[in-house]
Amino acid sequence: xxSEVEGVIEQLGYQNLRPGQEEIxxxxxxxxxxxxxxxxxxxxxxxxxxxxxxxxxxxxVVEPLLALMRDQQLRxxxxxxxxxxxxxxxxxxxxxxxVLQNLSYYQFIFIAPEMLTRPDxxxxxxxxxxxxxxxxxxxxxxxxxxxxxxxxxxxxxxxQRLGAPVMALTATAPxxxxxxxxxxxxxxxxxIYAGSVDRPELFIGRExxxxxxxxxxxxxxxxxxxxxxxxxxxPTKKLTEQLAQQFSGLHGRRVAFYHAGLDGHTRxxxxxxxxxxxxxxxxxxSAFGMGVDKPDVRMVLYLGVPATLxxxxxxxxxxxxxxxxxxxxxxxxxxxxxxxxxxxxxLPSPILVKALYRAPKAYAGSDDPQxxxxxxxxxxGYSASEVNQALDARIGSKQKAFSAVVNFLQADGCVRAExxxxxxxxxKTHDDFCCGIADAGVLAQIHSEQQADNQGFNTWQExxxxxxxxxx
DNA sequence: CGGTGGGACGATAGCGTCCCACCGGTGCTCTATT
Numbered sequence: 205x206x207s208e209v210e211g212v213i214e215q216l217g218y219q220n221l222r223p224g225q226e227e228i229x230x231x232x233x234x235x236x237x238x239x240x241x242x243x244x245x246x247x248x249x250x251x252x253x254x255x256x257x258x259x260x261x262x263x264x265v266v267e268p269l270l271a272l273m274r275d276q277q278l279r280x281x282x283x284x285x286x287x288x289x290x291x292x293x294x295x296x297x298x299x300x301x302x303v304l305q306n307l308s309y310y311q312f313i314f315i316a317p318e319m320l321t322r323p324d325x326x327x328x329x330x331x332x333x334x335x336x337x338x339x340x341x342x343x344x345x346x347x348x349x350x351x352x353x354x355x356x357x358x359x360x361x362x363x364q365r366l367g368a369p370v371m372a373l374t375a376t377a378p379x380x381x382x383x384x385x386x387x388x389x390x391x392x393x394x395x396i397y398a399g400s401v402d403r404p405e406l407f408i409g410r411e412x413x414x415x416x417x418x419x420x421x422x423x424x425x426x427x428x429x430x431x432x433x434x435x436x437x438x439p440t441k442k443l444t445e446q447l448a449q450q451f452s453g454l455h456g457r458r459v460a461f462y463h464a465g466l467d468g469h470t471r472x473x474x475x476x477x478x479x480x481x482x483x484x485x486x487x488x489x490s491a492f493g494m495g496v497d498k499p500d501v502r503m504v505l506y507l508g509v510p511a512t513l514x515x516x517x518x519x520x521x522x523x524x525x526x527x528x529x530x531x532x533x534x535x536x537x538x539x540x541x542x543x544x545x546x547x548x549x550x551l552p553s554p555i556l557v558k559a560l561y562r563a564p565k566a567y568a569g570s571d572d573p574q575x576x577x578x579x580x581x582x583x584x585g586y587s588a589s590e591v592n593q594a595l596d597a598r599i600g601s602k603q604k605a606f607s608a609v610v611n612f613l614q615a616d617g618c619v620r621a622e623x624x625x626x627x628x629x630x631x632k633t634h635d636d637f638c639c640g641i642a643d644a645g646v647l648a649q650i651h652s653e654q655q656a657d658n659q660g661f662n663t664w665q666e667x668x669x670x671x672x673x674x675x676x
Numbered sequence: 677c678g679g680t681g682g683g684a685c686g687a688t689a690g691c692g693t694c695c696c697a698c699c700g701g702t703g704c705t706c707t708a709t710t
Contacts, residue, residue, distance in 0.1 A: 268702095270703085270704080292705085293704075293706080316703085318705060319704080322705095348702070348703085352701090353702090355704075439701080440701080442700095463701080489701055489702080490701050491701070494702090511701095515701095539678070547701095550699090569706095573701095
Protein backbone atom coordinates (compact mmCIF):
# COMPACT_ATOMS: atom_id res chain seq x y z
CA UNK A 205 0.00 0.00 0.00
CA UNK A 206 1.20 3.54 -0.65
CA SER A 207 2.45 5.00 2.60
CA GLU A 208 0.49 8.25 2.25
CA VAL A 209 -2.72 6.24 1.88
CA GLU A 210 -1.86 4.31 5.00
CA GLY A 211 -1.44 7.50 6.98
CA VAL A 212 -4.72 8.98 5.81
CA ILE A 213 -6.87 5.95 6.54
CA GLU A 214 -5.45 5.85 10.03
CA GLN A 215 -6.23 9.53 10.49
CA LEU A 216 -9.77 8.91 9.28
CA GLY A 217 -10.15 6.31 12.00
CA TYR A 218 -10.11 3.10 9.97
CA GLN A 219 -8.03 0.02 10.79
CA ASN A 220 -7.23 -1.32 7.36
CA LEU A 221 -8.54 -1.65 3.84
CA ARG A 222 -11.09 -4.15 2.64
CA PRO A 223 -10.87 -5.86 -0.73
CA GLY A 224 -11.27 -3.42 -3.57
CA GLN A 225 -10.71 -0.24 -1.60
CA GLU A 226 -7.03 -0.07 -2.39
CA GLU A 227 -7.59 -0.61 -6.12
CA ILE A 228 -10.25 2.09 -6.20
CA UNK A 229 -8.20 4.60 -4.23
CA UNK A 230 -5.05 3.97 -6.25
CA UNK A 231 -6.86 4.35 -9.57
CA UNK A 232 -8.44 7.60 -8.42
CA UNK A 233 -5.13 8.94 -7.08
CA UNK A 234 -3.66 8.32 -10.53
CA UNK A 235 -6.39 10.52 -11.96
CA UNK A 236 -8.34 7.70 -13.60
CA UNK A 237 -12.10 7.40 -13.77
CA UNK A 238 -13.25 4.61 -11.51
CA UNK A 239 -16.47 2.76 -10.86
CA UNK A 240 -16.51 0.83 -7.60
CA UNK A 241 -19.10 -1.76 -6.71
CA UNK A 242 -18.64 -2.61 -3.07
CA UNK A 243 -20.93 -4.36 -0.62
CA UNK A 244 -22.67 -2.13 1.91
CA UNK A 245 -21.09 -0.56 4.94
CA UNK A 246 -18.48 2.10 5.37
CA UNK A 247 -16.45 0.71 2.50
CA UNK A 248 -17.43 3.28 -0.08
CA UNK A 249 -17.10 6.27 2.19
CA UNK A 250 -13.50 5.45 3.00
CA UNK A 251 -12.65 5.37 -0.71
CA UNK A 252 -13.61 8.94 -1.41
CA UNK A 253 -12.57 10.31 1.96
CA UNK A 254 -9.04 9.00 1.59
CA UNK A 255 -8.73 9.98 -2.06
CA UNK A 256 -10.19 13.41 -1.38
CA UNK A 257 -7.64 14.05 1.36
CA UNK A 258 -4.75 13.17 -0.92
CA UNK A 259 -5.75 14.71 -4.24
CA UNK A 260 -5.08 18.36 -4.93
CA UNK A 261 -8.17 20.53 -5.29
CA UNK A 262 -11.72 20.30 -4.06
CA UNK A 263 -13.53 16.97 -3.90
CA UNK A 264 -17.16 17.37 -4.96
CA VAL A 265 -19.42 14.59 -3.70
CA VAL A 266 -22.87 14.08 -5.20
CA GLU A 267 -25.31 12.66 -2.67
CA PRO A 268 -28.97 11.82 -3.30
CA LEU A 269 -30.31 12.83 0.12
CA LEU A 270 -29.90 15.78 2.44
CA ALA A 271 -29.58 13.33 5.35
CA LEU A 272 -26.64 11.62 3.67
CA MET A 273 -24.86 14.93 3.12
CA ARG A 274 -25.34 15.74 6.77
CA ASP A 275 -24.06 12.34 7.92
CA GLN A 276 -20.99 12.50 5.71
CA GLN A 277 -20.25 16.06 6.75
CA LEU A 278 -20.43 15.12 10.42
CA ARG A 279 -18.26 12.05 9.94
CA UNK A 280 -15.52 14.01 8.26
CA UNK A 281 -15.71 16.77 10.82
CA UNK A 282 -15.47 14.18 13.59
CA UNK A 283 -12.24 12.92 12.03
CA UNK A 284 -10.78 16.41 12.27
CA UNK A 285 -11.43 17.70 8.75
CA UNK A 286 -13.10 21.08 9.10
CA UNK A 287 -13.04 22.22 5.46
CA UNK A 288 -16.33 20.48 4.70
CA UNK A 289 -19.35 22.10 3.11
CA UNK A 290 -22.82 20.95 2.13
CA UNK A 291 -24.51 23.02 -0.56
CA UNK A 292 -28.27 22.58 -0.44
CA UNK A 293 -31.54 24.35 0.23
CA UNK A 294 -30.81 24.41 3.96
CA UNK A 295 -28.23 27.07 3.23
CA UNK A 296 -29.66 30.61 3.35
CA UNK A 297 -29.23 32.55 0.05
CA UNK A 298 -26.90 35.01 1.78
CA UNK A 299 -24.72 32.19 3.12
CA UNK A 300 -24.71 30.55 -0.28
CA UNK A 301 -23.36 33.63 -2.02
CA UNK A 302 -20.59 33.90 0.56
CA VAL A 303 -19.49 30.28 0.25
CA LEU A 304 -19.65 30.40 -3.55
CA GLN A 305 -16.94 33.05 -3.46
CA ASN A 306 -14.76 30.95 -1.18
CA LEU A 307 -15.12 27.47 -2.62
CA SER A 308 -11.41 26.86 -2.90
CA TYR A 309 -11.18 26.92 0.89
CA TYR A 310 -13.03 23.63 1.13
CA GLN A 311 -11.59 20.14 0.78
CA PHE A 312 -14.99 18.39 0.50
CA ILE A 313 -18.24 19.75 -0.91
CA PHE A 314 -21.40 17.64 -0.67
CA ILE A 315 -24.20 18.50 -3.04
CA ALA A 316 -27.36 17.06 -4.62
CA PRO A 317 -27.50 16.74 -8.41
CA GLU A 318 -30.25 19.37 -8.67
CA MET A 319 -28.00 22.00 -7.10
CA LEU A 320 -24.94 20.86 -8.97
CA THR A 321 -26.63 21.40 -12.32
CA ARG A 322 -27.64 24.96 -11.40
CA PRO A 323 -25.72 27.33 -13.73
CA ASP A 324 -24.50 29.76 -11.05
CA UNK A 325 -23.20 26.97 -8.84
CA UNK A 326 -21.59 25.14 -11.71
CA UNK A 327 -19.83 28.36 -12.77
CA UNK A 328 -18.53 28.91 -9.26
CA UNK A 329 -17.17 25.36 -9.19
CA UNK A 330 -15.58 25.75 -12.62
CA UNK A 331 -13.67 28.72 -11.26
CA UNK A 332 -11.88 26.58 -8.67
CA UNK A 333 -9.84 23.46 -9.15
CA UNK A 334 -11.99 20.40 -8.65
CA UNK A 335 -9.68 17.44 -8.08
CA UNK A 336 -12.30 14.70 -7.93
CA UNK A 337 -15.99 14.29 -8.64
CA UNK A 338 -17.57 11.55 -6.55
CA UNK A 339 -20.98 10.12 -7.34
CA UNK A 340 -22.13 8.28 -4.26
CA UNK A 341 -25.02 5.80 -4.56
CA UNK A 342 -24.37 5.87 -8.30
CA UNK A 343 -27.16 3.40 -9.05
CA UNK A 344 -29.46 6.41 -8.59
CA UNK A 345 -28.44 7.47 -12.10
CA UNK A 346 -30.16 4.38 -13.43
CA UNK A 347 -32.82 3.93 -10.79
CA UNK A 348 -33.98 7.52 -10.34
CA UNK A 349 -32.68 9.51 -13.30
CA UNK A 350 -35.15 8.84 -16.08
CA UNK A 351 -38.43 8.88 -14.17
CA UNK A 352 -37.82 10.61 -10.90
CA UNK A 353 -34.81 12.92 -10.73
CA UNK A 354 -33.64 13.87 -14.22
CA UNK A 355 -30.85 16.03 -12.80
CA UNK A 356 -29.03 12.72 -12.41
CA UNK A 357 -28.93 12.49 -16.20
CA UNK A 358 -26.99 15.77 -16.42
CA UNK A 359 -24.00 14.63 -14.37
CA UNK A 360 -22.12 13.73 -17.55
CA UNK A 361 -22.29 17.38 -18.62
CA UNK A 362 -21.20 18.50 -15.18
CA UNK A 363 -18.29 16.15 -15.23
CA GLN A 364 -17.12 17.45 -18.57
CA ARG A 365 -17.33 21.06 -17.47
CA LEU A 366 -15.50 20.44 -14.22
CA GLY A 367 -12.84 18.45 -16.04
CA ALA A 368 -12.21 16.26 -13.03
CA PRO A 369 -11.87 12.48 -12.83
CA VAL A 370 -14.88 10.65 -11.50
CA MET A 371 -15.26 8.11 -8.73
CA ALA A 372 -18.68 6.44 -8.94
CA LEU A 373 -19.67 4.17 -6.06
CA THR A 374 -22.54 1.81 -5.45
CA ALA A 375 -23.37 -1.48 -3.74
CA THR A 376 -25.46 -2.98 -6.51
CA ALA A 377 -24.88 -2.76 -10.22
CA PRO A 378 -25.21 -5.61 -12.70
CA UNK A 379 -23.42 -5.31 -16.00
CA UNK A 380 -26.21 -3.36 -17.75
CA UNK A 381 -26.38 -0.79 -14.95
CA UNK A 382 -22.60 -0.43 -14.97
CA UNK A 383 -22.69 0.41 -18.64
CA UNK A 384 -25.44 2.98 -18.08
CA UNK A 385 -23.34 4.61 -15.35
CA UNK A 386 -20.24 4.62 -17.56
CA UNK A 387 -22.13 6.13 -20.48
CA UNK A 388 -24.07 8.69 -18.47
CA UNK A 389 -21.02 9.93 -16.58
CA UNK A 390 -18.90 9.72 -19.74
CA UNK A 391 -16.23 7.75 -17.96
CA UNK A 392 -13.06 7.26 -20.00
CA UNK A 393 -11.22 3.93 -19.83
CA UNK A 394 -12.70 3.52 -16.40
CA UNK A 395 -11.22 1.19 -13.84
CA ILE A 396 -14.15 -0.93 -12.77
CA TYR A 397 -13.83 -2.75 -9.51
CA ALA A 398 -16.73 -5.14 -8.99
CA GLY A 399 -16.42 -7.19 -5.85
CA SER A 400 -18.81 -10.05 -5.22
CA VAL A 401 -22.12 -8.70 -4.00
CA ASP A 402 -22.94 -12.02 -2.36
CA ARG A 403 -23.84 -11.87 1.30
CA PRO A 404 -23.29 -15.38 2.60
CA GLU A 405 -24.73 -14.51 6.01
CA LEU A 406 -28.16 -13.86 4.49
CA PHE A 407 -30.64 -16.64 4.08
CA ILE A 408 -32.70 -15.83 1.00
CA GLY A 409 -36.26 -17.10 1.15
CA ARG A 410 -38.87 -16.77 -1.54
CA GLU A 411 -42.52 -17.63 -0.99
CA UNK A 412 -45.55 -17.49 -3.18
CA UNK A 413 -48.75 -17.12 -1.17
CA UNK A 414 -52.41 -17.32 -2.04
CA UNK A 415 -53.64 -13.90 -1.00
CA UNK A 416 -52.80 -10.85 1.08
CA UNK A 417 -54.30 -12.41 4.17
CA UNK A 418 -51.93 -15.34 3.91
CA UNK A 419 -49.04 -12.91 3.50
CA UNK A 420 -50.04 -11.04 6.64
CA UNK A 421 -50.30 -14.26 8.63
CA UNK A 422 -46.90 -15.31 7.40
CA UNK A 423 -45.41 -12.01 8.52
CA UNK A 424 -46.87 -12.60 11.96
CA UNK A 425 -45.44 -16.10 12.13
CA UNK A 426 -41.97 -14.97 11.09
CA UNK A 427 -42.00 -12.08 13.54
CA UNK A 428 -42.79 -14.61 16.24
CA UNK A 429 -40.08 -17.07 15.23
CA UNK A 430 -37.14 -14.81 14.46
CA UNK A 431 -35.97 -12.58 17.27
CA UNK A 432 -34.21 -9.28 16.79
CA UNK A 433 -34.65 -6.12 14.73
CA UNK A 434 -36.73 -6.54 11.59
CA UNK A 435 -37.66 -4.42 8.59
CA UNK A 436 -40.80 -5.32 6.65
CA UNK A 437 -40.95 -3.61 3.28
CA UNK A 438 -44.48 -2.99 2.03
CA PRO A 439 -45.62 -1.97 -1.44
CA THR A 440 -47.92 0.82 -0.22
CA LYS A 441 -47.98 3.39 2.58
CA LYS A 442 -51.38 2.16 3.62
CA LEU A 443 -50.16 -1.37 4.21
CA THR A 444 -47.28 -0.16 6.41
CA GLU A 445 -49.85 1.49 8.66
CA GLN A 446 -52.25 -1.45 8.66
CA LEU A 447 -49.60 -4.00 9.53
CA ALA A 448 -47.96 -1.79 12.12
CA GLN A 449 -51.30 -1.59 13.86
CA GLN A 450 -52.02 -5.29 13.48
CA PHE A 451 -48.68 -6.39 14.93
CA SER A 452 -48.20 -3.67 17.50
CA GLY A 453 -47.05 -5.23 20.75
CA LEU A 454 -47.04 -8.77 19.34
CA HIS A 455 -44.43 -10.85 21.19
CA GLY A 456 -43.23 -7.70 22.88
CA ARG A 457 -42.19 -6.17 19.60
CA ARG A 458 -41.92 -2.42 19.49
CA VAL A 459 -43.45 -1.54 16.16
CA ALA A 460 -43.73 1.54 13.96
CA PHE A 461 -44.41 2.38 10.36
CA TYR A 462 -42.32 4.60 8.11
CA HIS A 463 -43.06 6.22 4.75
CA ALA A 464 -42.61 9.49 2.92
CA GLY A 465 -46.02 10.74 4.02
CA LEU A 466 -44.66 11.30 7.54
CA ASP A 467 -43.25 14.69 8.41
CA GLY A 468 -39.49 15.05 8.48
CA HIS A 469 -39.28 15.20 12.25
CA THR A 470 -41.14 11.91 12.73
CA ARG A 471 -39.09 10.24 10.05
CA UNK A 472 -35.82 11.26 11.64
CA UNK A 473 -37.08 10.22 15.05
CA UNK A 474 -38.24 6.77 13.95
CA UNK A 475 -35.08 6.12 12.03
CA UNK A 476 -33.03 6.99 15.10
CA UNK A 477 -35.24 4.92 17.40
CA UNK A 478 -34.84 1.93 15.13
CA UNK A 479 -31.10 2.40 14.80
CA UNK A 480 -30.64 2.81 18.53
CA UNK A 481 -32.96 -0.05 19.43
CA UNK A 482 -35.99 1.51 21.10
CA UNK A 483 -37.97 0.28 18.08
CA UNK A 484 -37.27 -3.18 16.69
CA UNK A 485 -39.87 -3.70 14.00
CA UNK A 486 -40.35 -1.26 11.16
CA UNK A 487 -43.04 -1.54 8.50
CA UNK A 488 -41.73 0.69 5.75
CA UNK A 489 -41.96 1.66 2.12
CA SER A 490 -38.85 2.05 0.01
CA ALA A 491 -38.44 5.49 1.59
CA PHE A 492 -36.59 3.76 4.41
CA GLY A 493 -33.11 2.54 3.88
CA MET A 494 -30.63 4.57 1.91
CA GLY A 495 -27.93 5.71 4.31
CA VAL A 496 -29.30 3.64 7.18
CA ASP A 497 -26.48 1.58 8.61
CA LYS A 498 -27.86 -0.56 11.40
CA PRO A 499 -25.60 -3.58 11.81
CA ASP A 500 -27.86 -6.02 13.64
CA VAL A 501 -31.01 -6.24 11.51
CA ARG A 502 -31.90 -9.95 11.81
CA MET A 503 -34.73 -10.09 9.32
CA VAL A 504 -35.88 -8.25 6.22
CA LEU A 505 -39.20 -9.24 4.69
CA TYR A 506 -40.05 -7.90 1.26
CA LEU A 507 -43.79 -7.95 0.62
CA GLY A 508 -44.95 -7.79 -2.98
CA VAL A 509 -43.07 -8.04 -6.24
CA PRO A 510 -40.25 -5.56 -6.80
CA ALA A 511 -39.96 -3.76 -10.13
CA THR A 512 -36.25 -4.56 -10.32
CA LEU A 513 -33.88 -7.01 -8.70
CA UNK A 514 -31.60 -4.09 -7.76
CA UNK A 515 -34.34 -2.65 -5.61
CA UNK A 516 -34.88 -6.05 -3.99
CA UNK A 517 -31.16 -6.60 -3.44
CA UNK A 518 -30.77 -3.16 -1.85
CA UNK A 519 -33.66 -3.96 0.50
CA UNK A 520 -32.55 -7.38 1.70
CA UNK A 521 -28.97 -6.12 1.86
CA UNK A 522 -29.93 -4.13 4.95
CA UNK A 523 -30.02 -7.34 6.98
CA UNK A 524 -27.02 -8.88 8.73
CA UNK A 525 -24.49 -6.12 8.18
CA UNK A 526 -22.70 -7.27 11.32
CA UNK A 527 -21.89 -10.46 9.43
CA UNK A 528 -24.14 -12.58 11.67
CA UNK A 529 -26.83 -14.77 10.09
CA UNK A 530 -30.05 -13.05 9.12
CA UNK A 531 -33.24 -14.10 7.42
CA UNK A 532 -34.62 -12.43 4.32
CA UNK A 533 -37.75 -13.44 2.48
CA UNK A 534 -39.73 -12.26 -0.49
CA UNK A 535 -43.44 -12.85 0.18
CA UNK A 536 -45.76 -12.30 -2.74
CA UNK A 537 -49.03 -13.21 -4.37
CA UNK A 538 -49.91 -13.48 -8.04
CA UNK A 539 -51.79 -10.18 -7.76
CA UNK A 540 -48.64 -8.42 -6.59
CA UNK A 541 -46.91 -9.38 -9.81
CA UNK A 542 -49.74 -7.94 -11.87
CA UNK A 543 -49.79 -4.82 -9.77
CA UNK A 544 -46.11 -4.15 -10.40
CA UNK A 545 -46.44 -5.00 -14.09
CA UNK A 546 -49.26 -2.49 -14.43
CA UNK A 547 -47.10 0.32 -13.11
CA UNK A 548 -44.27 -0.02 -15.56
CA UNK A 549 -45.61 2.17 -18.32
CA UNK A 550 -46.94 4.76 -15.91
CA LEU A 551 -44.95 7.67 -17.33
CA PRO A 552 -45.93 11.03 -18.84
CA SER A 553 -47.39 10.71 -22.33
CA PRO A 554 -46.11 12.73 -25.31
CA ILE A 555 -49.37 14.70 -25.14
CA LEU A 556 -48.63 15.82 -21.61
CA VAL A 557 -45.03 16.64 -22.51
CA LYS A 558 -46.18 18.78 -25.43
CA ALA A 559 -48.74 20.63 -23.33
CA LEU A 560 -46.19 21.31 -20.60
CA TYR A 561 -43.56 22.61 -22.98
CA ARG A 562 -46.11 24.96 -24.55
CA ALA A 563 -47.28 26.46 -21.29
CA PRO A 564 -45.01 25.45 -18.42
CA LYS A 565 -46.22 28.25 -16.17
CA ALA A 566 -49.78 26.97 -16.26
CA TYR A 567 -48.56 23.80 -14.56
CA ALA A 568 -46.00 25.23 -12.14
CA GLY A 569 -46.65 24.20 -8.56
CA SER A 570 -48.68 21.14 -9.47
CA ASP A 571 -48.14 18.19 -7.17
CA ASP A 572 -48.88 15.66 -9.88
CA PRO A 573 -45.76 13.50 -10.07
CA GLN A 574 -45.89 13.22 -13.85
CA UNK A 575 -46.11 16.97 -14.27
CA UNK A 576 -43.29 17.45 -11.80
CA UNK A 577 -41.19 14.98 -13.71
CA UNK A 578 -41.63 16.76 -17.03
CA UNK A 579 -40.90 20.11 -15.38
CA UNK A 580 -37.75 18.64 -13.86
CA UNK A 581 -36.63 17.53 -17.30
CA UNK A 582 -37.31 20.98 -18.63
CA UNK A 583 -35.34 22.54 -15.81
CA UNK A 584 -32.47 20.18 -16.52
CA GLY A 585 -32.39 21.56 -20.07
CA TYR A 586 -34.14 18.85 -22.07
CA SER A 587 -36.18 19.60 -25.19
CA ALA A 588 -39.63 18.07 -25.54
CA SER A 589 -38.49 15.48 -28.03
CA GLU A 590 -35.51 14.54 -25.87
CA VAL A 591 -37.91 14.00 -22.97
CA ASN A 592 -40.15 11.75 -25.06
CA GLN A 593 -37.14 9.84 -26.26
CA ALA A 594 -35.82 9.38 -22.73
CA LEU A 595 -39.20 8.25 -21.40
CA ASP A 596 -39.77 5.90 -24.28
CA ALA A 597 -36.41 4.24 -23.72
CA ARG A 598 -37.21 4.08 -20.04
CA ILE A 599 -40.36 2.03 -20.53
CA GLY A 600 -38.36 -0.49 -22.52
CA SER A 601 -35.65 -0.81 -19.90
CA LYS A 602 -38.20 -1.10 -17.10
CA GLN A 603 -39.92 -3.92 -18.89
CA LYS A 604 -36.63 -5.66 -19.38
CA ALA A 605 -35.71 -5.26 -15.73
CA PHE A 606 -39.11 -6.56 -14.70
CA SER A 607 -38.84 -9.62 -16.87
CA ALA A 608 -35.67 -10.46 -14.93
CA VAL A 609 -37.76 -10.28 -11.76
CA VAL A 610 -40.34 -12.62 -13.26
CA ASN A 611 -37.60 -15.07 -14.24
CA PHE A 612 -36.25 -14.86 -10.73
CA LEU A 613 -39.67 -15.69 -9.28
CA GLN A 614 -40.07 -18.67 -11.58
CA ALA A 615 -36.59 -20.15 -11.29
CA ASP A 616 -36.61 -23.28 -9.21
CA GLY A 617 -32.93 -23.93 -8.55
CA CYS A 618 -30.81 -22.20 -5.94
CA VAL A 619 -32.42 -18.80 -5.33
CA ARG A 620 -29.14 -17.19 -4.35
CA ALA A 621 -27.36 -18.43 -7.45
CA GLU A 622 -30.20 -17.11 -9.58
CA UNK A 623 -30.06 -13.69 -7.95
CA UNK A 624 -26.29 -13.36 -8.10
CA UNK A 625 -26.22 -14.51 -11.68
CA UNK A 626 -28.31 -11.44 -12.49
CA UNK A 627 -25.73 -9.28 -10.72
CA UNK A 628 -22.95 -10.93 -12.69
CA UNK A 629 -21.43 -11.88 -9.39
CA UNK A 630 -20.27 -15.25 -8.04
CA UNK A 631 -22.37 -16.88 -5.31
CA LYS A 632 -21.26 -19.08 -2.45
CA THR A 633 -21.88 -22.80 -2.78
CA HIS A 634 -25.38 -23.86 -1.88
CA ASP A 635 -25.83 -25.29 1.61
CA ASP A 636 -28.55 -25.52 4.26
CA PHE A 637 -28.11 -21.92 5.21
CA CYS A 638 -28.48 -20.50 1.72
CA CYS A 639 -31.96 -20.09 0.41
CA GLY A 640 -35.36 -21.67 0.16
CA ILE A 641 -38.52 -21.74 -1.86
CA ALA A 642 -41.97 -22.24 -0.44
CA ASP A 643 -45.43 -22.11 -1.89
CA ALA A 644 -48.81 -21.89 -0.25
CA GLY A 645 -49.37 -25.66 -0.04
CA VAL A 646 -45.98 -26.46 1.45
CA LEU A 647 -46.39 -23.70 4.02
CA ALA A 648 -49.60 -25.12 5.41
CA GLN A 649 -47.82 -28.41 5.95
CA ILE A 650 -44.80 -26.83 7.63
CA HIS A 651 -47.09 -24.80 9.82
CA SER A 652 -48.85 -27.89 11.17
CA GLU A 653 -45.52 -29.66 11.71
CA GLN A 654 -44.27 -26.71 13.69
CA GLN A 655 -47.31 -26.76 15.93
CA ALA A 656 -46.80 -30.47 16.56
CA ASP A 657 -43.16 -29.93 17.41
CA ASN A 658 -43.25 -26.91 19.64
CA GLN A 659 -39.75 -27.34 21.06
CA GLY A 660 -38.19 -24.02 20.19
CA PHE A 661 -35.13 -23.69 17.99
CA ASN A 662 -31.47 -23.89 18.77
CA THR A 663 -29.54 -22.58 15.84
CA TRP A 664 -30.20 -20.24 12.98
CA GLN A 665 -29.74 -23.11 10.59
CA GLU A 666 -32.51 -25.08 12.28
CA UNK A 667 -34.83 -22.12 12.32
CA UNK A 668 -34.40 -21.53 8.62
CA UNK A 669 -34.65 -25.18 7.73
CA UNK A 670 -37.94 -25.44 9.50
CA UNK A 671 -39.35 -22.16 8.33
CA UNK A 672 -38.55 -22.83 4.71
CA UNK A 673 -38.69 -25.89 2.61
CA UNK A 674 -34.98 -25.71 1.94
CA UNK A 675 -34.30 -27.18 -1.48
CA UNK A 676 -31.52 -29.71 -1.87
C1' DC B 677 -53.06 -4.43 -13.42
C1' DG B 678 -56.31 -4.08 -9.30
C1' DG B 679 -58.19 -1.55 -5.40
C1' DT B 680 -60.85 2.29 -4.14
C1' DG B 681 -63.09 6.62 -3.40
C1' DG B 682 -66.44 9.57 -5.04
C1' DG B 683 -70.32 10.82 -7.68
C1' DA B 684 -74.60 9.65 -9.98
C1' DC B 685 -78.63 7.28 -9.75
C1' DG B 686 -82.62 4.92 -8.27
C1' DA B 687 -86.14 4.27 -5.36
C1' DT B 688 -88.05 6.66 -1.54
C1' DA B 689 -86.74 10.15 3.03
C1' DG B 690 -81.88 7.34 4.79
C1' DC B 691 -79.39 4.22 1.94
C1' DG B 692 -77.64 0.58 -1.55
C1' DT B 693 -75.39 -0.27 -5.89
C1' DC B 694 -72.95 0.51 -9.85
C1' DC B 695 -69.55 2.59 -12.66
C1' DC B 696 -65.63 5.15 -13.79
C1' DA B 697 -61.52 7.75 -13.15
C1' DC B 698 -57.51 7.62 -10.94
C1' DC B 699 -53.81 6.16 -8.01
C1' DG B 700 -50.02 3.32 -6.63
C1' DG B 701 -42.74 4.34 -3.95
C1' DT B 702 -38.87 7.10 -4.06
C1' DG B 703 -36.63 13.81 -3.10
C1' DC B 704 -34.46 17.47 -4.54
C1' DT B 705 -35.66 22.90 -4.94
C1' DC B 706 -38.33 27.19 -5.17
C1' DT B 707 -42.08 30.07 -4.25
C1' DA B 708 -45.94 32.09 -2.24
C1' DT B 709 -48.72 32.33 1.72
C1' DT B 710 -49.95 31.54 6.93
